[in-house]
Amino acid sequence: MQELKAVAAAALVSLGLLAVPAAAADQPVKAPAPMPASGPKPGEATAGAGSAWSAQVAPSKAGNEGLALDDHQTDLVHKVSQYFAGLDTLQGNFVQTGADNKRMRGKFYVMRPGRFRFDYNRPSRQIVISDGRYLAIQDLDLNNEDRVALDDTPFRLLLRSDVDLVRDAKIMEVQEADDLLVVGLVDKNPNTPGQIKLFMSTKPALELKEWVTKDAQGLDTRVQVSNLAKSVELDSAMFKIQALGRPLGTP
Known part of the structure; x- marks a missing residue:
């Protein structure tokens, strides 16, 4: 159970977001201060699609x-809260880059x-899905699934109805x-592991x-987002966690 609660994440935060031009989607954002480069140590396995969602996140050096x-600073954080609280639905593309510089792409959908x-x-056949209560990582090739309560992940901070x-x-x-x-940021709940660093553009608007x-x-x-469409109509059936081997919309 503790291992499941450690579902941290390439975070979801995928909630709202900046419409980055498609040509720029693969270009890392420059942080205010240089971030130390990291890569896999000799003999370590490289990360797959689901590893970013299930990795135990390291504690912060900030204390x-x-x-x-x-x-x-308080005003800035409140503005970030207001940004996420103002989202309803969203869809777009993402690029996930692991420590080995391997890139995986796909589409995402959000309904707060x-x-x-x-x-x-493809070639990955993984799906990460939350129905509002549980977060599931499904591998259709291996026909297996890991599932954890959404409230036991750091994503609850950005997906709740009253973001603060x-x-x-x-x-x-x-x-x-x-x-x-x-x-x-890190959830104040000691039972919810995971630290997420958000990169927000401030011009022309916060995204x-x-x-x-x-x-x-x-x-x-690192997860970058692009080609975003906000307040789009989405089918709620997309967010139902289906039993493996059953098509979307099956009761």
Whole structure:
């Protein structure tokens, strides 16, 4: 059970987001301060599609209690909360880059509160889906599934109906530079592991560009989003966790 609760993530945050031009979707966003490069150590296995969702996230170096926010930082975090709280539905493309620089692509769909779906392009046949109560990682090739309560993952912070990161999260990092805002956060609930670093553009308006998670070995997974469409009509059946081997929409 504890291993399941460690479903951390290339986070979902995929909720709202910046319509990055398709040609730029594979270009990493420049952070205010250089991030140390990380890669697999000799003999380590490289990450697959689902590993970014199930990796145990490493503790932050900022301290267990997070930052003591000043008024300006508090205002910035409130704006990020308002951004996610203002989303209803969303769809777009994503590019996931592991520590080995292997890229995996696909499409994602979000219906707040609580529901989202990530479909990885072939040759992967993995699906990550939340029905608002549970998050499931399904591998259609291996015909197996890992499932955990959504409230036991850090994604609940961004998918709940009343998003308030100042209230519900420990803020581990707030940085500004040019047109970029970076916020690192951890759920205040000690039973909900996982740290997520959000990269938000600030011009012309606040929008998510990507997020990064770090696993227990110190390896980063980066997810970039593009071609976003907000407030689109989505079929709620897309977010039903189907038994493996049954087609979408089967009772």
